[in-house]
Amino acid sequence: MVNVFSVLEKVRRQQPLVHHLTNWVTIFDCAQIVKSFGGSPIMAHAPEEAADMSRLAGATVLNIGTLTVELVDAMKLAACAANEKGAPVVLDACGAGATKLRDEKCFELLDTAKINIIKGNASEVSRIAGENVRTKGVDAMKVEHDLVAMARSLAKRRACTVVVTGPEDIVSDGKTCYLVKNGHEMMSHLVGTGCMAASVIGAFAAVEPDLAAAAAAGLSCFEIAAELAVRGSRGPGSFRAKLFDCAFQLSRQQVESMQKVEVAE
Amino acid sequence: MVNVFSVLEKVRRQQPLVHHLTNWVTIFDCAQIVKSFGGSPIMAHAPEEAADMSRLAGATVLNIGTLTVELVDAMKLAACAANEKGAPVVLDACGAGATKLRDEKCFELLDTAKINIIKGNASEVSRIAGENVRTKGVDAMKVEHDLVAMARSLAKRRACTVVVTGPEDIVSDGKTCYLVKNGHEMMSHLVGTGCMAASVIGAFAAVEPDLAAAAAAGLSCFEIAAELAVRGSRGPGSFRAKLFDCAFQLSRQQVESMQKVEVAE
């Protein structure tokens, strides 16, 4: 099994630099959640320095939430530089399925560089897996699929780790499949929880070479912080502030008593 | 009269997709206020997908707060696509009057696409109405005008709904004119309350075809949430968090007892 807290401890000790080419809506939140867990966030999207920064970083996180053609070009440079270094690349397929541009650019990224971790909700990952699903904005839709099988199959085909977020998150590297059953419904009322999840996965993947274990540990820690943050929150505004506090304060005792990471059959 | 709460209920039930091409300062806050009221925010400014996203959306909100020539070009594509679909377009004339570029681009947008709702403070709307007023930054200046008459005249000339925000908001579609007397002085100390107001108007206009009624209802709900959020706030930081909480929690009882929407003479 994954030793969730030990991965968090490594993040806190190593303070990995996590490079982001991300969206303009949640860019602060992505940086702050990485910092709250002990990592060092950096955001550098100029094509002239995106690769240089990925060479310095322990992980590179790509998020297409507010993509442009130019930004995706810079993502390719950053991802290829991370590949050369051997540092993991996370792709948050934010909004895949919503427009032709998003789909095309996702596949371009996947075909240009090695993406080590593909992360999205059920409809986004379905799209990347070649399933015909429509996304409504950035919110998850119910999809009538065997999501575990889809994740495993995509992970094998792309030789990567696949993360499908939802009430229960699925993490598969084609062999092992984890289910992360932490989290709270309030997360769906705060803008950016999906983006933050990808950033946290990046921070954990920077310190743990078993990427499926890293992703499962990161998701579990993030969602335990969310469960703790809901206590005493009166809505998404106070929840947001408490989420950063709880991630920052997260203790061994909290992680070990609250983590719900299982291996799927 | 406007049944304010019934429009809010429709937003919560229909969860309209509200597409934004907006500014980088308040982009999170615009998304979060829409989500807090029950809508689905999306931000997509690439020219290759701006129109596609507007075709999926119930309303499109344009905000020129940090405009560039390229961003305004994408706004035109998005607005024309919304026009074809028959979905409302809201323009927040953020900072109009401050520079030549802002004025030119406002008029280009107004002349290229049908803008269904023009929203600004007194000095911004005065500028669009052709009055000679100087804006200091994005804050309202005192203008010695009959603002109701100006709003009505501009609404008739442009065949649209005009919203002038201030201590008392004016909403006119050229026939009916509403005054919204909710709100609190603390709103002027938080960056982005004007931008959020435009986003809320977008969400409400997506579900209510009477656009003046939609705008008045949206402003009233937003400002009631602000009045509630001020209680227990110690400044703009805690006010911001509580504003999202109060929007999220807003009840029928609160709306019906606190709304101050009047029809102007």
Place this chain on the structure above:
Amino acid sequence: MVNVFSVLEKVRRQQPLVHHLTNWVTIFDCAQIVKSFGGSPIMAHAPEEAADMSRLAGATVLNIGTLTVELVDAMKLAACAANEKGAPVVLDACGAGATKLRDEKCFELLDTAKINIIKGNASEVSRIAGENVRTKGVDAMKVEHDLVAMARSLAKRRACTVVVTGPEDIVSDGKTCYLVKNGHEMMSHLVGTGCMAASVIGAFAAVEPDLAAAAAAGLSCFEIAAELAVRGSRGPGSFRAKLFDCAFQLSRQQVESMQKVEVAE
């Protein structure tokens, strides 16, 4: 000595327009901290209006945190316009030393326009001073230098004011050197405290012609607000909200009893 509170009073009374060309991560926070202290923030990065806005503004703040070549070109236009007007220009050398692009663009800005205040942490300012130091992301590294001597020397050479932030901030205009000993370790856990410091310095420099005194007063007020905000905070999320509250509420009594501004030998 600097009369710290009297500079804050001038900001509150004059409400200076503070123009920013800044980064997308902390752009909201930069705007909100300026507004919380009583200034009027504006962000306008289009090359067609960047200079116009600097002509209206009391100070211009440049921050290269998420620079692009185009953004730096607009910064040059804005800085030159501010120079012509005689309004101060602040450069936050965010991340200098991390990549070749950042170094090149810092020096281009310094050589194209008059930068009145150069601000960074020890490693960033060392780089601009021509010292060979590596920056890890945007966080400060220990540097084994006499920082006061370095600041003084750079200030003389560039005929400007130099601000080196850290546990003790150094402010030198080549003649007078202030040490600002306010602040709290929690600031290092919140994304954007460095960027906000530069924005506050901009607001204070807009109203106080002695730029070293302005920078010292601004830093002291910002860091006193941080010390107050830590009380009752449980981590970076609640600290962020309280920071804006405490800046907004900051009283003469608090400033006068807590300020720690000294003149260095």
